[in-house]
Amino acid sequence: MTHDDIIKITQTAESAVLEFKETTGQLERGMETLCAFLNARGGTVLFGVSDSGRIKGQDISDKTKRDIVEAIRRIEPTAPIEISYVSVLNTDKFVVALKAEELSYLRPFTYKSRAYQRIESVTTAMPQEMYNQLLMQRGGAYCWEAMTNVNLKIENLDENAIMGAVRAGIRSGRLPEATIREEIPAILEKFNLLYDGKLNNAAVVLFGNKFYDYPQCLLRLARFKGTGKEEFIDNQRVQGNIYKLLDAAMAFFFKHLSISGKIEGLYREEELSIPYKALRESCINAFCHRAYGYPGSSVGIAIYDDRVEIENTGTFPADVTLEKLLKEHHSKPQNPLIANVLYKSEILESWGRGIGLMMSECRRVGIPEPEFHTDGSFVWVVFRYEEENTNKHPTSIRQAPDKYPTSTRQVKTLVELIGEDMFSVKELMGLMQLKDRENFLNNYLNPAIEAGLVAPLYPENPKHPKQKYHLTEKGKE
Structure with a gap:
């Protein structure tokens, strides 16, 4: 960094990415702000500049440099900080610049074991809830799916669902045949759901049969009359593991979307208003990649006369734009443990190609390609279609008036x-x-x-x- 760079920077006011300190006598407060920058978009702290932006400079000794280096070492996890000592023209003083780049994959950062956040030009201690959410987003042992629950027992899981996943994995060649003969704990360890005798949260999401402590294992289903939310035709809430929720979602589509099909041999080829494969892939993505850390969160499916909307808590990966998402891209699952089991049990067919499948299926039947949206907290997919006989809003299908009133x-x-x-x-x-x-x-x-x-x-x-x-x-x- 040069003197011209300093002049240019100081022509702007303090902000969410810039802080001025008159001397390193305020090193502690400056390091707290640097920590806050690391927990957001990055930023620069300048020592030797007044609050108004006037360049004053300060004396720099070997002790000053050692103190700065020692302070940076107290930031955890370790972060690369660019240190610049810029001489002030016509003086023997310097401006010290500490610059932090955005490192979202390592957040949250702490200084002296405490986390900080930046709101506009103010640095404050980070709330515990925000710290926990950043920890979960970091992944590894800190992510929600990998956190163990000491109160969770194997008997709280559905053994039939576990063995069903194993059989599917063997059938697809993604699990060795010997897996079918192993005990449930060994299978769960192989799936990375059991470690040192403790089950993690991913085990409940995938195979749970009791959900008292897991209200987020929820699917909301609604069929609205018309194109708005003023009137329900059908409204359901289903709680369960991923396999149960996926079945419930697909059954709801079959109940409320127009269907046609033909039998070829033993197999039925069915065509919904929106292709079955596109809807199924979208639901799998919603269950697999959603942010589970919010107890009040859920997956929602809403069917209207002209569209279907599927939403879940979460957002796109930080370095994946919508433009990249619509092209072939590498898969970066929000929940790698859950994604791995779904892949091995043949629910996830491939990595990073699900969106391409949804788009090609919609093109195949001549309806618009799905729309993908996020607001930073939710992701939702919109499938648009033209429903036949939209004025009838059938909740059941009848062969003739009142002939089979229970025939859905x-x-x-x-x-x-x-x-x-x-x-x-x-x-x-x-x-x-x-x-x-x-x-x-x-x-x-x-x-x-x-x-x-x-x-x-x-x-x-x-x-x-x-x-x-x-x-x-x-x-x-």
Whole structure:
């Protein structure tokens, strides 16, 4: 830094990135401000300049330099600070400039074990809540998903969900076959969810079955009448692990979006108003990359007559602009532990290509590409479409007036899938790519049986080991 640089800088007032101190006699306050700059966008502290910006300079001795270096060493974690001693013209005095660059991936910084923040031109102690949030954003052992909960027990997890993830991982070749024979604790250690006998928060998000201490494991679902939020057609709240919430989200889309499809062999190719794969990928991103550290946070899905909005707490990675996001880019998951398990269990198909998949799927069916938005606290995706018969707002699908009053879109999907065949619950869930048995029974199979459209092969023994389901005459009609 040169004398001309100092003159240029001092022509501006103190700000969120600039602080003046008359001498290093105020070194402590200057270092607190430098710490605050590191916790934000970076900035410069000048010693030898008055509050008004007049360049006065000061004497510099070896002790002064040692004191400055020693003070910088008290900033944690270690940060590269540029130190400049700039001579003041026609004097034997100097201006000391300490410059800090933005290092968002290392925040929060502390000086003498205390964190500071900068608000306009004022430096204050950082609130504990903000410090904790920055710690979680730093990642590693400090991020929310990696924090252990000593009160969390393996019995608080859903063993069926864990083994389902293992089977999917083996089927996809992402886990060795021997994993299926391992005990649950060993599997959780392999997934990096159990360390030194303690479970971390990611274990609950992925496989939890009790959520008293985890209100953020929540999905809000709404179908609005028209294009605004004035009137609900359907309003639901579902709490559960990622696999359960993903199933609930997709079931909600099948319930409220127009659907058409055809059967090819055993598999049904269904087309929603918005492509199934695009919606599913967007939901996976919302569950995988959201900021879980806020207890009151959730994922929200809102369906309108002309669009679907999917939102979650969080933001884009600091160095990934919206322009980069829409191109092929490297994946930087907010929650790498959660993302790793979802990848191994075949929920995440690839890294960094999800947005490209959403865009190509929308182009394929001729609807606008999805819109991506963030305000620094939330991320939301908007899919726009033209809904058929938007004035009817059906909450159920009927073959004829009042004919099958309980026949929802899920039931219609199930009936068309079964056709002339017979399937077990496991086979049906596999064909429909559903993983939550409870959701399948409550929203698909049981309503179809109650409507008289589907019947079990062994009605007198519901738990028969060879139980399968077929259409009744009513269902075939």
